[in-house]
Amino acid sequence: MIEIKNLYKTYHLKTGDVEAAKNVSLRIEDGEIYGIIGYSGAGKSTLVRCINLLEVPDAGEITVNGVQLTRMVNTAKGEKLEKIGNRQLNQARKGIGMIFQHFNLLDRSTVFDNVAYPLKYSGKSKQEIKKRVHELLELVDLTDKASVYPSQLSGGQKQRVAIARALANNPGVLLSDEATSALDPEATEAILNLLKKLNAKLGLTIVLITHEMSVIKSICNKVAVMENGEVVENGDVYDIFAHPKQTITRRFINTVSNLSKINKMIAEDVPLVRTSGNDRLVKLTFESESTGDAVISEISKRFDVRVNIVLANVEMIGDRPLGGIIVILKGNEEAIINTFRYLEEIKVGAEVLSNERTA
Amino acid sequence: MNELLEKLIPNVLDYSERFFTSCTQTLQMFAIAGIFTFLFGMLFGVVLTVTKRGGIRENRVIYYIVEIFTNVFRSIPFIILLIFLIPFTRALVGTAIGVKGAVVPLIFGAVPFFTRQVETALANVDDGKIEAARSMGSGTFGLIFRIYLHEAVPELVRVTTITAISLIGLTTMAGAVGAGGIGSFAINYGQNLNHQDIVNVCVVILLVFVCVLQTLGNFFSKKTTNRELITRRKEL
Numbered sequence A: 001m002i003e004i005k006n007l008y009k010t011y012h013l014k015t016g017d018v019e020a021a022k023n024v025s026l027r028i029e030d031g032e033i034y035g036i037i038g039y040s041g042a043g044k045s046t047l048v049r050c051i052n053l054l055e056v057p058d059a060g061e062i063t064v065n066g067v068q069l070t071r072m073v074n075t076a077k078g079e080k081l082e083k084i085g086n087r088q089l090n091q092a093r094k095g096i097g098m099i100f101q102h103f104n105l106l107d108r109s110t111v112f113d114n115v116a117y118p119l120k121y122s123g124k125s126k127q128e129i130k131k132r133v134h135e136l137l138e139l140v141d142l143t144d145k146a147s148v149y150p151s152q153l154s155g156g157q158k159q160r161v162a163i164a165r166a167l168a169n170n171p172g173v174l175l176s177d178e179a180t181s182a183l184d185p186e187a188t189e190a191i192l193n194l195l196k197k198l199n200a201k202l203g204l205t206i207v208l209i210t211h212e213m214s215v216i217k218s219i220c221n222k223v224a225v226m227e228n229g230e231v232v233e234n235g236d237v238y239d240i241f242a243h244p245k246q247t248i249t250r251r252f253i254n255t256v257s258n259l260s261k262i263n264k265m266i267a268e269d270v271p272l273v274r275t276s277g278n279d280r281l282v283k284l285t286f287e288s289e290s291t292g293d294a295v296i297s298e299i300s301k302r303f304d305v306r307v308n309i310v311l312a313n314v315e316m317i318g319d320r321p322l323g324g325i326i327v328i329l330k331g332n333e334e335a336i337i338n339t340f341r342y343l344e345e346i347k348v349g350a351e352v353l354s355n356e357r358t359a
Numbered sequence B: 001m002n003e004l005l006e007k008l009i010p011n012v013l014d015y016s017e018r019f020f021t022s023c024t025q026t027l028q029m030f031a032i033a034g035i036f037t038f039l040f041g042m043l044f045g046v047v048l049t050v051t052k053r054g055g056i057r058e059n060r061v062i063y064y065i066v067e068i069f070t071n072v073f074r075s076i077p078f079i080i081l082l083i084f085l086i087p088f089t090r091a092l093v094g095t096a097i098g099v100k101g102a103v104v105p106l107i108f109g110a111v112p113f114f115t116r117q118v119e120t121a122l123a124n125v126d127d128g129k130i131e132a133a134r135s136m137g138s139g140t141f142g143l144i145f146r147i148y149l150h151e152a153v154p155e156l157v158r159v160t161t162i163t164a165i166s167l168i169g170l171t172t173m174a175g176a177v178g179a180g181g182i183g184s185f186a187i188n189y190g191q192n193l194n195h196q197d198i199v200n201v202c203v204v205i206l207l208v209f210v211c212v213l214q215t216l217g218n219f220f221s222k223k224t225t226n227r228e229l230i231t232r233r234k235e236l
Helices: A044-051 A086-093 A111-116 A126-139 A155-166 A185-202 A213-219 A237-242 A247-256 A258-267 A295-302 A333-345 B002-008 B010-014 B016-051 B060-075 B078-084 B086-093 B098-123 B127-135 B140-151 B153-177 B181-191 B196-225
Strands: A002-013 A016-028 A033-037 A059-064 A067-075 A078-083 A096-099 A173-177 A205-210 A222-227 A230-236 A280-286 A305-317 A320-331 A349-352
Touching: A002 A044, A016 A044, A016 A230, A033 A044, A033 A185, A033 A213, A044 A059, A044 A173, A044 A205, A059 A078, A067 A086, A096 A155, A096 B127, A111 A126, A111 A155, A126 A155, A155 A185, A173 A185, A185 A205, A185 A213, A205 A213, A213 A237, A213 A247, A222 A237, A222 A247, A230 A237, A230 A247, A237 A247, A237 A305, A237 A320, A247 A258, A258 A280, A258 A305, A258 A320, A295 A305, A295 A333, A305 A333, A320 A333, A333 A349, B002 B010, B010 B016, B010 B196, B016 B060, B016 B098, B016 B140, B016 B153, B016 B181, B016 B196, B060 B098, B078 B086, B078 B098, B078 B153, B086 B098, B098 B153, B127 B140, B140 B153, B153 B181, B153 B196, B181 B196
Parallel strands: A033 A205, A033 A222, A096 A173, A173 A205
Antiparallel strands: A002 A016, A002 A059, A059 A067, A067 A078, A222 A230, A280 A320, A280 A349, A305 A320
16 A cells, blocks of 8 residues: 655755645555556656655655655654655665656666566575566566567567566565656557556556556556646546546546547537527536436437437446537427436436537 | 898887886886776766765765866876876885886876766766666665666776776876886987987887777777677576
């Protein structure tokens, strides 16, 4: 389990102070794949680096795998951050693997030696190291590359070597700092599948930072959205997709949703989305329980409304479907109000998109 | 053969014994000063890298002491440094002349140069690698030996070659304090006695020496880069 409480970090730059973390509190349970998403400069990199103290926060408590890495103590001068000793920190870091955007492999070492790096000088025999490295390379499917140098590998292969290296000491936690951002889509998918597999097989807790919502959508169970050093929204990935609260969260969701086309259509005033009179342009959201229900025909039968479907889409979030339909409801005021009431009753999300255009 | 040499370089043959002694002296100065320069330069280069701002063991005081030492001795022209250091050399090794007396100023002349070169070589090691090693629990010594020095080997070989070549240049100047060597042989027996063939031979000898060093340097630098397919771990 990873627990972060009231974390603060400010960088004092020549151009002014940058608050990279402002009162951030997060709790990440064992076995979760926890995504942290934000634009560059949102503070997500700082946050993930605080988990293994590559970055030392100004204030806050960090506990990883039951080890308290930082805590606040009361002194005569007020509260002060107290950090774990260097030796214990290096020990604790062996239980927290980390992978990076640019892999950070040693160019002058073979794949074997790169993976063996964290095993050496830890009291293991050569035989043990050799055995463990081969296990790890098998895990990431690179056994045939043991004697090769990183420069001869593709980006995806390099990241797999980095993953094997990060897992050498059987850590309970893997931190991933934009690990797929430098990879092509195919390699990205392969790495994400590998992370998913490791999560299932080893019960590995993964904390993953990214600026791509597609990454969150495909492998995370939980997500935290960061903006200007603050976690503005967090929770279950499915819930966030179904009921985003913050504008920034919506923007991220729009990047992966086919329904986001509607915004462009509205902006360009495409005839298909023009409304008049009592017409309402509405986005209906169906969660896993209600997807597939014949809601459209039901409402047009029950109430005196006509339903024009503009766009429709079903997203798979993890293994649960999330449906969305954008429709224009046409009918008299009363019928439309009744329709909305009914939709609320059967728990179908309804969001009016361009009310101001109805004039 | 002998006749040919007699014709081409008569004066070198006349002073052949002194000529060989000079070569030996140069080699001695080069070897002794070289070893110390390598050790101290490497040490100071690492210290600068580690203690600099944002380094893995930031330490203002140590950084500035090494920094100032390096800057001061790098800005003094070597010929002046030779004279300036005479009292110090005498106190340290008992004499300020001969090979023994020349080694001290040679070290002072070459260490700052090499320190800077080592510092640059280590600065080229990607910070990401350091960060990755820290995340794996490596301490200061692990970071220095297993990342910085390990990853910078080809670059370090290159800068060692450059320093070695400039050290040869310095040894010839050390002749000025009576250290002997090829430099003073060329001046005292070649230039002063007007034996051009002696000067020529000295030039050739130095040229060969520099070429050998450069070739060795290039070879090892390339060999340690390890970017091409090397299957030395076939057995695994």
